[in-house]
Amino acid sequence: MSLKKYSRIYTQDDSLPASQAMLIGSGLSEEDLRKPFVGVCSTGFEGNTCNMHLDELANLVKQGMQGLGLVGLRFNTIGVSDGITNGNQGMRYSLVSREIIADSIEAMAGAHNYDALACVVGCDKNMPGSLIAMARLNRPGMMVYGGTIKGGNWKGQKLNIVSCFEAYGKKLKGEISEEDYKGVIKNACPGPGACGGMYTANTMASAAEALGMSVPYTSSVPAVSQEKKDECLQAGNYLRILLEQDLKPRDIMVREAFENAMVLITVLGGSTNAVIHLLAIASAxxxxxxxxxxxxxSRKTPVLADLKPSGKYLMEDLCSMGGVPAVMKTLLQEGLIVGDLPTVTGKTIAENLQNVKPLGQEQDLLRPLSNPIKADGHIQILYGNLAPKGSVAKITGKEGLKFEGPAKVFNSEEALNEGISTGEVKEGQVVVIRYVGPKGGPGMPEMLKPTSAIMGAGLGSKVALITDGRFSGGTHGFVIGHVCPEAYDGGPLALVEDGDWITLDIATNSIHLHVDETLLQERRQRWTRPAFNAQRGVLLKYAKTVSEASSGCITDLDETSN
Known part of the structure; x- marks a missing residue:
């Protein structure tokens, strides 16, 4: 069987001499033209710790193909930093970038007929974007994670990116000196790598490993380590195996693989962003x-890992104990995941884990099933008259299972941030942020800045927050996002007024607005849909094509999609 299933059209078709001339002109030999072409995609760019080192890793992936009969051809696509854009208008581009990444990888690999793909990625939307593209193309491919950042330190305090947002909340209350505030900022991100807790990047990297689309240990090995370099150099061997076996993403990302991924991110206490990303990847x-x-x-899976943001450990701590494979081995032994599923190594999950030791009793990062942090999952889906099509809550068990109080309504994240600083947000309130959904944002921005400021202001356990936007993996507290339908579409969230009583009940998975239906209808008749919060360009395109959050915020929705 020829391994040049796709690229042969450019290299072996006499009617396309210009194609061959350009390939030779770019430095390939006639011998190279007889080899499979592997697209090596990097989302590397300067000015962001998550992505700053990815081009170097992509070059190592390409270097590792030498002598394996493969031709690596590197190309780049974009990345948008969530950490930099959080709390400002730039965050509207974050989720949008997932679609741009998927579209551009699909366009490059499809147009140039690469026989296989290796996607070197590092930040929140890079990973689902690359997996969506590989699922669409369905030719041999694998994801290579850039790795997690090392933890920072200031005066003995362990730091990560969320420490900066929480320091800002303390600054608003006058509870931190200027020296310590600057000290946190200067030391929170000590070098390359994705945000270090079980935030969205490490959540999606772990999910990809459980899906079988990346090699074991990729999600837990630090960015700045010899192990990460070795992993990149070895990627060519696995790509060769995938080509020889004609093992494709849709062969690997089957229903049971998604169930494995959902179990793993539940046990690890992962980000609610995994919901929209896994929905989108599954659709593709x-x-x-x-x-x-x-x-x-969530009904049958406990939270076991004591990882940030609600716990005390970082991903680098898990790496030192055996990494995600040690967790997966524990879950496999307990019968919580399926082992006879293919992976990009050419082996099954069980075969990959055969010689891995499970996490033992000598550590307290991963609790035993007999003593979970929370007996069921932290990701809870709530329905009710405020969210007829569903909403997503992140409840670790430390926030309680019920919250009710009067609504305090804000029509933007900026308005809420101002409300926190001026003292409008008070103990006992259910804070509502609306018109920040997929269309209303547009782009469904994360609410990390206000939730961190609420934590820093000492209100974390004293208020709840609901929104049609989404939350960072770094968010913790009694928070409910992804409310559907969103306010921009005239969902019930658009009708809430200050003082309305709201009940959030995790035990019954309900979210209820205590307002008479007749009054709600009167409010609906007075309601006017706001104009798009974008007048042109990619944000307007996105707002006009994106599906609702409960469908994964995808932009290629058709009659067969979720």
Whole structure:
């Protein structure tokens, strides 16, 4: 079987001499033209710790193909830094970038007929974007994670990116000196790598490993380590195996693989962003997945890992104990995940984990099933008259299971941030942020800045927050996002007024607005849809094509999609 299933059209078709001339002109030999072409995509760019080193890693991936009969051809696509854009208008581009990344990888690999793909990625939207593209193309491919950042330190305090936002909340209250505030900022991100807790980047890297689309240990090995370099150099061997076996993403990302991923991110206490990303990846892979599937997993899966943001450990700590494979081995032994599924190594999950030791009793990062942090999952799907099509809560068990109080409504994140600083946000309130959904944002921005400021202001356990936007993996507290339908579409969230009583009940998975239906209808008749919060360009395109959060915020929705 020829391994040049796609690129042969450019290298072996006499009717395309210009194609061959350009390939030779770019430095390839006639011998190279007989080899499979592997697209090596990097989302590297300067000015962001998550992505600053990815071009170097992509070059190592390409270097590792030498002598394996493969031709690596590197190309780049974009990345948008969540950490930099959080709390400002730039965050509207974050989720949008997932689609741009997927579209551009698909366009490059499809147009140039690469036989396989290696996607070197490092930040929140890079990973789902690359997996969506690989699922669409369905030719041999693998994801290479850039790795997690090392933890920072200031005066003995362990730091990570969320420390900066929480320091800002303390600054608003006058509880931190200028020296210590600057000290946190200067030391929170000590070098390359994705945000260090079980935030969205490490959540999605772990999910990709459980899906079988990356090699074991990729999600837990630090960015600045010899192990990460070795992993990149070895990628060519696995790509060769994938080509020889004609093992494709849709062969790997089957329904049971998504269930494995959902179990792993539940046990690890991962980000709620995994909901919209896994829904989107599944849609691209032709797998039926809904938000109710996350609830089904949460009913039977406990939270076991004491990882930030709600715990005390970082991903680098887990790496020193055996990494994600040690967790997966524990879950496999307990019968919580399926082992006979293919992976990009050419082996099954169980075969990959055969010689891995599970996490033992000598550590306290991962609790035993008999003593979980929370007996069921932290990702909870809530329905009710405020969210007829569902919403997503992140409840670790430390926030309690019920919250009710009067609404305090803000029509933008900026308005809420101002409300926190002026004291409008008070103990006992259910804070509402609306018109920040996929269309209303547009781009469904994360609410990390206000939730961190609330924590820093000492209100973390004293208020709840609901929104049609989403939350960073770094968010913690009693928070509910992804409210559907969103306010921009005239969802019930658009009708809430200050003082309305709201009940949030995790035990019954309900979110209820205590306002008479007749009054709600009167409010609906007075309601006017706001104009798009974008007048042109990619944000307007996105707002006009994006599906709702409960469908994964995808932009290629058709009659067969979720």
């Amino acid at each position: 892979a032709g797998v039926k997945l809904t938000i109710d599937d996350f609830q089904a997993v």
